[in-house]
Amino acid sequence: MSLLFDKLYIILPSNSTDNFPIVVNQQMGEYALQYNKSQDIQELQNFMDIHSNYYLVSDSLSSNDTKDMTDYMGQHGANIGIAVDEFSQKKFVGVFVVSSIFFSMLAAHMQISNKLVYITIIAMPLAAQEKFGLLQTFTLMITMSFSFIIFSPQGYFFQFAKARIEGRKDVVAFAGLSKLNWHVTWNFLTGMLIFAQYMILLIIGAIFGARFCSITSWLAYIPTLLLVSFQVSLICDILQNFCNTMENYEQLFGTFSSLFFLLPALAGGFFIDRIPKLLLAFLSIIPSFALMNSISVGFNIGYFNTSISEGFMSGNYILLQLVLQIVYIALLVYIALLLDKSLMKSTSKIQPTNVTEPPTEKQKQSSVYGFGVEKMITHAHDAYINIDIKETDNKKMLHGDYQEIDYAPQTYTNGSQGVLIYNVSKDYKSKKQVIHANKNVNLLINNNEIFGVLGPNGSGKTTLCKAVMMAQTIDSGDIVVNGLSIRSDFKEVQKKIGICLQNDAGLFEELTVTEHLQFYKAICTNPSEIDFLAQFQLEEHKDKRAKELSGGWKRRLSVACALQNNPDILILDEITSGVDAVAREELWKLLKEICRDKTIIATTHTLHEAQTYFDRVAFIMNGQIVCCGKVDDITNLYKNKICLEVRGLLPKSFFQEMKELGIIVEDNQVVGQRIQMLEAQCQDNVEVLFQHLNEYQEHKIIESFSITQRQFDQVFYELIRVCE
Numbered sequence: 001m002s003l004l005f006d007k008l009y010i011i012l013p014s015n016s017t018d019n020f021p022i023v024v025n026q027q028m029g030e031y032a033l034q035y036n037k038s039q040d041i042q043e044l045q046n047f048m049d050i051h052s053n054y055y056l057v058s059d060s061l062s063s064n065d066t067k068d069m070t071d072y073m074g075q076h077g078a079n080i081g082i083a084v085d086e087f088s089q090k091k092f093v094g095v096f097v098v099s100s101i102f103f104s105m106l107a108a109h110m111q112i113s114n115k116l117v118y119i120t121i122i123a124m125p126l127a128a129q130e131k132f133g134l135l136q137t138f139t140l141m142i143t144m145s146f147s148f149i150i151f152s153p154q155g156y157f158f159q160f161a162k163a164r165i166e167g168r169k170d171v172v173a174f175a176g177l178s179k180l181n182w183h184v185t186w187n188f189l190t191g192m193l194i195f196a197q198y199m200i201l202l203i204i205g206a207i208f209g210a211r212f213c214s215i216t217s218w219l220a221y222i223p224t225l226l227l228v229s230f231q232v233s234l235i236c237d238i239l240q241n242f243c244n245t246m247e248n249y250e251q252l253f254g255t256f257s258s259l260f261f262l263l264p265a266l267a268g269g270f271f272i273d274r275i276p277k278l279l280l281a282f283l284s285i286i287p288s289f290a291l292m293n294s295i296s297v298g299f300n301i302g303y304f305n306t307s308i309s310e311g312f313m314s315g316n317y318i319l320l321q322l323v324l325q326i327v328y329i330a331l332l333v334y335i336a337l338l339l340d341k342s343l344m345k346s347t348s349k350i351q352p353t354n355v356t357e358p359p360t361e362k363q364k365q366s367s368v369y370g371f372g373v374e375k376m377i378t379h380a381h382d383a384y385i386n387i388d389i390k391e392t393d394n395k396k397m398l399h400g401d402y403q404e405i406d407y408a409p410q411t412y413t414n415g416s417q418g419v420l421i422y423n424v425s426k427d428y429k430s431k432k433q434v435i436h437a438n439k440n441v442n443l444l445i446n447n448n449e450i451f452g453v454l455g456p457n458g459s460g461k462t463t464l465c466k467a468v469m470m471a472q473t474i475d476s477g478d479i480v481v482n483g484l485s486i487r488s489d490f491k492e493v494q495k496k497i498g499i500c501l502q503n504d505a506g507l508f509e510e511l512t513v514t515e516h517l518q519f520y521k522a523i524c525t526n527p528s529e530i531d532f533l534a535q536f537q538l539e540e541h542k543d544k545r546a547k548e549l550s551g552g553w554k555r556r557l558s559v560a561c562a563l564q565n566n567p568d569i570l571i572l573d574e575i576t577s578g579v580d581a582v583a584r585e586e587l588w589k590l591l592k593e594i595c596r597d598k599t600i601i602a603t604t605h606t607l608h609e610a611q612t613y614f615d616r617v618a619f620i621m622n623g624q625i626v627c628c629g630k631v632d633d634i635t636n637l638y639k640n641k642i643c644l645e646v647r648g649l650l651p652k653s654f655f656q657e658m659k660e661l662g663i664i665v666e667d668n669q670v671v672g673q674r675i676q677m678l679e680a681q682c683q684d685n686v687e688v689l690f691q692h693l694n695e696y697q698e699h700k701i702i703e704s705f706s707i708t709q710r711q712f713d714q715v716f717y718e719l720i721r722v723c724e
């Protein structure tokens with residue numbers, strides 16, 4: 001024994017083989033170091049001088065006797081043991097054996113981060129140092145860390161997470177995914193990604209010939225790692241319900257993992273010798289403990305030749321742990337589904353609520369208020385009553401008192417296609433107020449029809465769209481899509497719907513056009529055959545990210561994504577807002593062509609668009625349908641009414657003259673004495689009005705006049721006026 005070790009050498013008692021506090025199936029880490037340069041010896045000496053209280057040195061044990069070394073360490077309460085094979089001024093060959101605390105801390109460290117860099121810290125030194133020196137190991141670790149980042153499947157996986165976190169319910173609808181589908185897909189992708197990362201490390205370890213990476217050790221690692229991967233992904237899934245942005249989520253995950261992964265792991269690391277093995281198995285609800293336990297078993301099998309049965313059963317109860325992990329996973333799945341409010345089954349009452357207000361005097365006098373509404377209600381009620389009712393409870397539900405139901409009639413007998421919105425009411429309740437966003441809405445939308453829902457801001461259009469796609473529960477009523485009720489067949493219904501919500505909510509800023517189409521195609525359940533890149537003339541923009549597209553092209557991409565799942569019903573919520581007239585026309589032309597066999601429900605603020613492209617429309621004011629029917633029928637209500645803007649001031653005699661000719665002209669507004677806004681009610685003699693105005697213009701009494709409002713616009717303004 002050299003001078004170096006003389007002062008450190010502890011004479012170990014001979015024949016002391018029983019009652020070791022640290023036994024072979026504890027956490028073990030083993031560092032084999034081979035120094036063959038003089039300066040390394042110096043470093044080693046420095047290290048030992050500093051840490052002289054913490055280790056034992058033995059020159060009677062070699063690197064093949066690590067088991068015995070740990071036994072000696074156990075006896076003396078040391079954390080580091082050094083078994084010396086050879087020592088000279090130039091060369092040290094030996095093995096460092098590190099006891100549980102240090103290794104557990106490393107394991108804990110891994111848990112705080114989802115990033116592979118940390119995972120490499122654990123396995124790589126152990127595996128690589130067996131073969132190479134310290135420097136090579138370090139280089140290898142750095143290289144590995146970078147390769148992991150490069151190989152991480154950022155694209156779909158990341159967008160998937162983002163969609164979940166940002167509550168992109170429309171993505172679920174785009175893709176026709178059910179809530180279960182959505183979670184299973186996300187967790188499968190995430191879990192397998194984490195597992196793949198663990199596997200890469202195991203394989204590398206095996207290639208380097210690390211003993212703890214032997215195939216028998218894998219028996220301990222692989223099932224645990226697989227289950228741990230899903231435990232972690234499900235915990236992420238649950239946490240996502242409490243975050244709105246990725247940053248938010250990363251912060252929450254960091255805090256959560258420190259509290260629930262790192263702290264227990266650190267505590268476990270310090271007290272692992274004293275934690276009963278059975279308790280450790282039960283603690284596997286915390287992934288750190290499950291990992292520690294399996295790594296411990298793997299080490300024992302690989303390094304210390306513990307038999308598999310001993311390692312699994314009596315030693316660390318690994319089989320029990322695996323069963324418990326499966327139970328925990330089932331529990332986490334249940335919690336994840338329970339917490340996710342993205343798609344909700346409605347169990348509301350069927351009968352109308354009492355929120356509808358009776359018409360005021362002003363509304364009664366209006367020729368447009370209430371137009372077509374009674375007829376629509378009757379049609380919707382008849383259709384709903386005629387649904388093939390099989391269950392007696394459903395009969396009670398329709399004819400009896402209010403009653404909660406969980407299922408609904410399966411099919412219409414009378415027209416099973418299209419969308420039937422029956423008595424739908426929705427309130428938003430806050431501490432301060434209750435907003436009745438939809439009040440007993442009844443609409444029967446025919447198959448292959450383009451149906452418009454029009455109304456001012458905040459009138460309840462989006463709420464209605466969300467109710468149809470089930471992103472919003474309803475307080476009363478039912479929605480039946482192609483014969484299937486959202487109350488009973490919501491999963492089936494949802495597959496039939498594609499939606500574009502406002503502000504291109506389904507797009508991801510960082511994804512390119514091609515990536516969007518690929519992403520939606522990859523997750524949808526009923527992929528369309530159509531080449532949307534070509535159909536929507538998106539080729540020249542295919543490599544642009546969504547954030548680089550102009551508003552019009554974004555809208556096109558949103559619609560293309562919504563159509564990827566080949567939906568029967570397409571819901572378009574203000575898809576042309578911010579789109580110029582030419583682009584708007586192009587988009588509608590395209591939609592009419594592609595969606596010939598689809599039913600479209602669209603909302604818009606552009607009345608001209610509604611008039612030109614929609615077959616029927618319903619006006620919604622304060623949550624209530626106040627006028628509905630074919631666009632032409634509604635326009636005809638105002639056939640003889642026109643609005644004019646006159647520059648200059650018409651004399652009173654003009655109004656009298658017109659009255660005598662049977663034309664009622666009302667002067668609604670005088671703007672700065674120079675502009676008059678006229679509303680004229682003619683019979684079939686509108687040209688008489690124009691003749692007179694021309695004469696006034698020729699005599700320079702007025703400067704000019706022009707028609708300001710189309711008839712359809714007037715309907716809208718009149719409705720707003722009487723509903724104020």
Ligand SMILES: Nc1ncnc2c1ncn2[C@@H]1O[C@H](COP(=O)(O)OP(=O)(O)OP(=O)(O)O)[C@@H](O)[C@H]1O
Pocket residue numbers: 428429435436437455456457458459460461462463464
């Ligand atoms: N999540 C919510 N919580 C509380 N109130 C809401 C919520 N969503 C909508 N509202 C309220 O419900 C009413 C109807 O809103 P909705 O978004 O359906 O109207 P809209 O007709 O689509 O409006 P816009 O044309 O501006 O998009 C509004 O008064 C709105 O403030």
